Amino acid sequence: MELIMADRMEIDEPRGTKRKDPPSSTEDNIPRRIQANVVNKIAAGEIIVAPVHALKELIENAVDAGATSLEVLVKDGGLKLLQITDNGHGIDKEDLPILCERFTTSKLKKFEDLSSICTYGFRGEALASISHIAHLTVTTKTKNSSCAWRAHYDGGKLSPAKPGQSPDPKPTAGRGGTQISVEDLFYNVPTRRKAFRSPSDEYNKIIDMIGRYSIHCAGVAFSCKKHGDSGTSISVQSQASTLDRIRQIHGGNVANELIQFSAADDRWGFKASGWATNANYHIKKTTLLLFINNRSVESSNIKKAVEQTYSAFLPKSGHPFVYLSLEIDPQRVDVNIHPTKREVNFLNEDEIIQCVCETIREKLAAVDTSRTFMTQTLLPGTLLPGGTSQNTDNSSSKTPTTSRKTPARPYENNLVRTDSSLRKITSMFPSADKASGSSATADSSTSNAGLEPQYEVTDRESTHCRLTSIRDLRTDVRDDMHHELTEIIANHTFIGIVDEKRRLAAIQGGVKLFLIDYGRACFEYFYQVGLTDFGNFGVIKFQPALDLREVLQIAAEQEKTAEKDGTSADDDFDVAEVVEKVAAQLIERRQMLLEYFSLEVTPAGELLSIPLLVKGYAPSMAKLPQFLLRLGPYVNWTEEKACFESFLKELATYYVPEQLPPFPGNDQVEENVPDEIKARRAHVRRAVEHVFFPAFKARLVATKSFMKGGVLELANLKGLYRVFERC
The missing domain is CATH 3.30.565.10 (Histidine kinase-like ATPase, C-terminal domain)
Incomplete structure (x- = not known):
């Protein structure tokens, strides 16, 4: 027994000692080969x-x-x-x-x-x-x-x-x-x-x-x-039509409510066709039969866009049936990205999806007035609304039910204003007309027609954005979308500007009245325009050209004055040094600025043009120096995605209408207001009503952050009626 214990003590190593690998056999020394099977x-x-x-x-x-x-x-x-x-x-x-x-x-x-x-x-x-x-x-x-x-x-x-x-x-x-x-x-x-x-x-x-x-x-x-x-x-059967095939596979309830649609755009190199259900049909889960170049694939982006399109026409829990066939130029499609070929990648995905969904939206809007409802006749002996009973004798049964043509009176608390050409609430405020001077009229578009700038059309072809960073930024906006607010803005009725100093405007959405911070709304809109039209901006030319360093010096001196007024002298900086540093950054990156943002700077430091984001509105030239100065420290020039995001946000900030002084009160007169402010106020008021809010209605994606601080519900028509009933 002692001998055995001694042998074990010789074999076993002390606790905590790393053991050596056991001696390998001859087969283990053979190099490992790739096994084809x-x-x-x-x-x-x-x-x-x-x-x-x-x-x-x-x-x-x-x-x-x-x-x-x-x-x-x-x-x-x-x-x-x-x-x-x-x-x-x-x-x-x-x-x-x-x-x-x-x-x-x-x-x-x-x-x-x-x-x-x-x-x-x-x-x-x-x-x-x-x-x-x-x-x-x-x-x-x-x-x-x-x-x-x-x-x-x-x-x-x-x-x-x-x-x-x-x-x-x-x-x-x-x-x-x-x-x-x-x-x-x-x-x-x-x-x-x-x-x-x-x-x-x-x-x-x-x-x-x-x-x-x-x-x-x-x-x-x-x-x-x-x-x-x-x-x-x-x-x-082989001779069956597409509609008959859908009827055989998915039933007559779907086939009876289908509408055909088609779309095409040579710019994006695609053709689309298919069938979609109208507003009479809805199911609990979306059915999307998607084919791209005759290949059955799946796309979460297309599915989300289709569901968003139908959200304005179907009940809250309703979803559509859509069969969509996309034919895209094969050179724009990458089919070899998934082992089962279930997914494909193709260029201009956002533009193609937007075009297809807009076509479906137009088709749905055209047939939206033809909704059908199931009705049931009254049972014998049931009281009619007039207090009489429905008899079952032969004399009364001969009278057709269609003889009752008395229209049902709608409830006033459900009435929704839909015609924006009707008289606006702002026309009932005499103080606003008085303060705006004798030149103000009910239709601001006629009074300010002379302020419309002149535009030239160039023959430059649009470029296709293939940058992954821009696609990611577009996806971030879609993921942050607030669906309910987006629908409200897409179907709103503009009422009027409430406060120009605080940049507030009133809109009506359904039976609700909202107060909108159009400054924040403009920021969201111009940022999204920058992403959508990336690389294809218009141009605002300066004739003659501006000296970049002089413009930057104006902003730097204003910044220095603000620093001295608000902080200690320890935060002081050298104006000339800051101007030269920012100017050198812009001149060094002038080729990228011109290609992507239409901002042209010469090697000598002359500013020739800035980007044009929307027609019918000219940004304030007083904000130009501050915009150019912020391009230095507030734009991340080292990373592609962060660079594009920060630059577009600075550009959107520049395009946001500035805060204007309010109309003169009783103790002031309009003649004391400078002519520049008068002209700028007229231009901004016209742009807000006739440019910005129609553009919001067409393409603004309202984000969740905008919902938190940019919108306030003022009144609900049904709630007001309850108050009046208590009175």
Whole structure:
């Protein structure tokens, strides 16, 4: 016993000592090699996630082969058997040995063909992936072949149908086209096989996928049934129209409420067409059938934009059915970004989405007056509104119900003002007209028509923004959108300016009255214009050119005066040093400023132009020195996204109308107000009513931060009626 303990003490090392690796065997010393079989199984697991993904690949291959009829047979949700039969061109016998090898494709001749791909498949991974995780059988016959050929595949290579037989394709009887049978899917991936909840769930996904392609693929017949069933779950004829296909797949309730739409724009290189439900139909969850270049894909951005478009027409919990087919220039689309090709990237996504949604909005608005409602006749003996009962005798039944033509009187607390040309509340304030002088009239547009600046149209082509930073900033704005406030502004009625010094205006939204800080609203609007029109701004030219350093010196001296008045002398700074430093920054980055922001500075330091964001309004030239000075310390010139964001916010701040002194009171006279302030006040008032708020109505995305401090609900018509009733 003592000897054994001694041996253990010699073998065991002290506690805390790091043990050495055990001696390696001869096999462990061999360098590790890449295992092709493991790589292929991993790739197959990424491409074929479920039976429905295998079916999608097989459907696309059949349509690429010119098939006009597809028959699908499913057993156990596709896990036991997934068979698709088409009448396409078929596969030559000589191509069968390499049919299931990875990256075998007939769609691409060279890699550059990806930029103009117009087919469904292009990577040659579908059949290869299926053959690595299932037993694959292909029976095919071409037009010139005297018989059909059947081949079995395992691991991407030909395999014998039974042990001991030759793996070469065997002649057999068959019709023109191709039949592909996928048996025992994921048989060698037990973890994936056990992860599926039930065969019925997988079968429902298969039905949904076949329904999508049967609606989109015009001229192609589709059928699908379960193994052992006599009837089919889906049966669509080849001559059926798109509307009939939607009726067969989604029912008559959807098809009866569909409206057709189409849109196109050569600038963005796209065409769009589809069908969408009108305001009479709504469901609990949005159904979006989206095809981009004939490929079924998903897009959360398009789905959100469609739901936002319908929010103004449907109840709060209502959602639409939309089938949308987008045809985009293949050179603008990147199809090779997802293993299952479920997603694609394309240029000018925001512009295309906006154009499509605007088309749908116009169609919905055109048919919004045709809403239908279900009615029910009164039961016998029920009291009518007049106090009489509905009799059941023959004399009374002969009188048609349509003879009652007395219109229902609307409740005043539900009346909404919709005509902005009617008399405004501001016309009832004589003090405002008196204070504005004899030149003020009810229609400010006629009195200030001479203040409209002259514009020149250039032949410069618009540029397409491909910067990821700008796309991210646009996404940030959409994510911060306050949907209810955006809808209120999009459908508001402008009432009038309340306070020019505090930059307040009143609008009506439905039966509510709101007070809007149009200064903050203008900041939001001009910042969003900067993102939307990035790289395509107009130009405000200075003739003659301004000396950049002189303009900066004006702002620096004003800043220094403000520093001395408000703080101690320790915060003093050298004006000349600051001016030179900011001027050097702007001159150094003059090419970028000109290309992206239309702000032109010469190498000698002359300011030739600044960006023009909106027609009908000229920013205050008194704010120009401060704007240029802030471009130095308040713009992050080191990071792309932060640079664009900070510059556009400074530009939006410059364009925000300045705070103007109020109209003179009883102890003042209008003649004492300088003519410059009079002209500027008239210009701003006209821009607020006729430029800014119409622009807000058309394209402003109200953010949550603007909702917190820029909007105040003054009154609710229904609430006011309750107050009057108590009185």
